[in-house]
Amino acid sequence: xATVVVDVMPKQAILDPQGQAVAGALGRxxxxxxxxxxxxxxxxxxxxxEVTEERLAELRRAAETLLxxxxxxxxxxxxxxxxxxx
Amino acid sequence: MRIGVVTFPGSLDxxxxxxxxxxxxxxxxALWHADTDLRSVDAVVLPGGFSYGDYLRAGxxxxxxxxxxxxxxxxxxxxxxxxxxxxxxxxxxxxLLPGALVxxxxxxxxxxxxxxxxxxxxxxxxxxxAAGQEIVIPIKNGEGGxxxxxxxxxxxxxxxxxxxxxxxxxxxxxxxxxxxISNEAGxxxxxxxxxxxxxxxxxxxxxxxxxxxxxxxxxxxATS
Numbered sequence: 001x002a003t004v005v006v007d008v009m010p011k012q013a014i015l016d017p018q019g020q021a022v023a024g025a026l027g028r029x030x031x032x033x034x035x036x037x038x039x040x041x042x043x044x045x046x047x048x049x050e051v052t053e054e055r056l057a058e059l060r061r062a063a064e065t066l067l068x069x070x071x072x073x074x075x076x077x078x079x080x081x082x083x084x085x086x
Numbered sequence: 087m088r089i090g091v092v093t094f095p096g097s098l099d100x101x102x103x104x105x106x107x108x109x110x111x112x113x114x115x116a117l118w119h120a121d122t123d124l125r126s127v128d129a130v131v132l133p134g135g136f137s138y139g140d141y142l143r144a145g146x147x148x149x150x151x152x153x154x155x156x157x158x159x160x161x162x163x164x165x166x167x168x169x170x171x172x173x174x175x176x177x178x179x180x181x182l183l184p185g186a187l188v189x190x191x192x193x194x195x196x197x198x199x200x201x202x203x204x205x206x207x208x209x210x211x212x213x214x215x216a217a218g219q220e221i222v223i224p225i226k227n228g229e230g231g232x233x234x235x236x237x238x239x240x241x242x243x244x245x246x247x248x249x250x251x252x253x254x255x256x257x258x259x260x261x262x263x264x265x266x267i268s269n270e271a272g273x274x275x276x277x278x279x280x281x282x283x284x285x286x287x288x289x290x291x292x293x294x295x296x297x298x299x300x301x302x303x304x305x306x307x308a309t310s
Contacts, residue, residue: 004096010188012233014188014232014233014258015188015191015233017188017189017190017191017192017193017231017259019187020193021193030140066142066150067142068184069143069146069179071178071184071185071186071233071234072186072188072233
């Protein structure tokens with residue numbers, strides 16, 4: 001069983017009120033030097049069997065279809081433990 | 087004329103939408119998210135609420151409900167669909183309308199009577215209004231900020247597809263004060279404020295919302 005991680009982040013051009021609220025709270029708590037926070041989502045997808053290029057392509061399609069709204073969000077897909085995005 | 091109102095798990099305003107249809111003189115037909123049968127309705131309203139608890143993103147899961155397959159296909163062919171609040175979010179997630187709705191810029195749920203300007207009266211749902219007419223209807227949302235990239239916004243403005251715009255204080259940070267838009271053909275309209283809550287003075291601030299429902303009924307009668 002392998003885990004594939006899909007990270008979904010709001011696009012830079014899109015206002016992120018949640019991230020702004022978190023950044024504001026961190027500042028009020030005295031955490032210095034924080035220039036900004038953007039808040040996204042992380043999905044851990046358990047895969048049965050081997051992670052093949054075919055399965056990853058299917059997961060990218062799933063991310064594009066449901067996990068992310070590509071109008072406002074970007075996503076990356078990577079195998080848990082792997083160094084780089086796939 | 088039969089107007090369907092879809093109930094998703096978590097829909098809140100389906101009863102009010104159905105009542106608005108009846109007040110306007112139409113027959114309201116309940117449609118269930120898990121069905122595929124559109125029950126021979128002449129138009130559909132996607133109501134407000136929190137379908138599927140707004141899990142993932144508002145409207146993201148409802149967009150794939152079984153009833154939506156037929157509605158999306160029909161809407162692409164000219165079938166009239168009105169999305170109110172969560173229904174607007176569902177229409178954007180379905181890509182029947184461009185852009186998306188994000189969390190209000192002020193980070194608060196907004197619930198108040200809102201002044202709007204009706205800018206497009208050639209849609210299936212707004213023909214009973216006068217161009218430039220100002221109306222006051224309730225707005226209540228936490229994720230009502232309309233966003234799209236500049237080219238999409240320019241295209242919407244250029245094609246005259248901004249149906250209603252916020253007048254005065256923008257309640258949620260919507261780009262260019264956009265409160266509602268239509269598709270190119272004008273059969274699909276989505277807006278964040280709630281016309282169905284303003285059809286009777288007993289329990290609404292005005293009856294300004296009634297025009298959305300009389301517009302579609304008059305059109306259906308005229309074309310039947």
